Amino acid sequence: MSAPHEKRERNDVHSLIGAYVLDALDDIDRAAFDRHLRDCDVCRLEADELFEVTARLADGAWSVPPPRLRDNVLAEISNTRQLPPAVPPRPRAQDRSRRGLRLVAAAAAVVAAAGAGVAVYQVQDSRVRDAQSRLEAARASEARVRSILGAPDVQTRSGELRSGGRVTVSSSRLQNAGVIMLTADSAPAAGRVYQMWTIQSGAPTSAGALREGQSAAVQVVEGLPAMSNVGITIERAPESPQPTAPLDALVDLA
Incomplete structure (x- = not known):
């Protein structure tokens, strides 16, 4: 009887990619x-993209403010006495003016703190x-x-990039879709990008x-099986509305 890990490795090793990226796998x-990634270009590229996403998720360590921050600050506003006692001594006009300014400043500071706390929370929540x-x-x-x-x-077909590298196209009529896998030896010059094209008639x-x-x-x-060719060009960043000749690669899907 096969061990559980051996069975998993044979049958569904692809499904481990999420846990692999999140470092949630055991050693086995x-x-x-790791062995699978050496032979599977698709999983290797997907893993790279997932690593990039999770890196952005952890970018710039931060912490979410306490959920009750806004309520607590607003409660402080209501508890802060901003009116004089019921029977106060009659202050001089200059004292009344200074005291009023202090109360206004204190209230403004508390309101500003509440607004800042809510704004920070909203920004961080949006990032998450x-x-x-x-x-x-x-x-x-x-x-x-x-x-x-x-x-x-x-069905899988491939072609070489003139600039160095390879493009592989896998297409399924049952799925009515296909996958274009581009692996270049290096990125184009600054200000240039690879662009993929589907061609029909x-x-x-x-x-x-x-x-x-x-x-x-x-x-x-989606809909790739209805196309006759897939082309690759090098265009000015960020992309071009029309392909620029000559094509860097052309894969015939017929």
């Missing part, structure tokens, strides 16, 4: 996934939600890539552009 599973959304999108993309590459009718449509300095990407393209 991590070793198994944004990073979580990117992580969820990366996980959804990973699942979509896996479903396409695992389809029984998937001679008409090109952008399938997305890489960022400046980026040399590898995995891109899901």
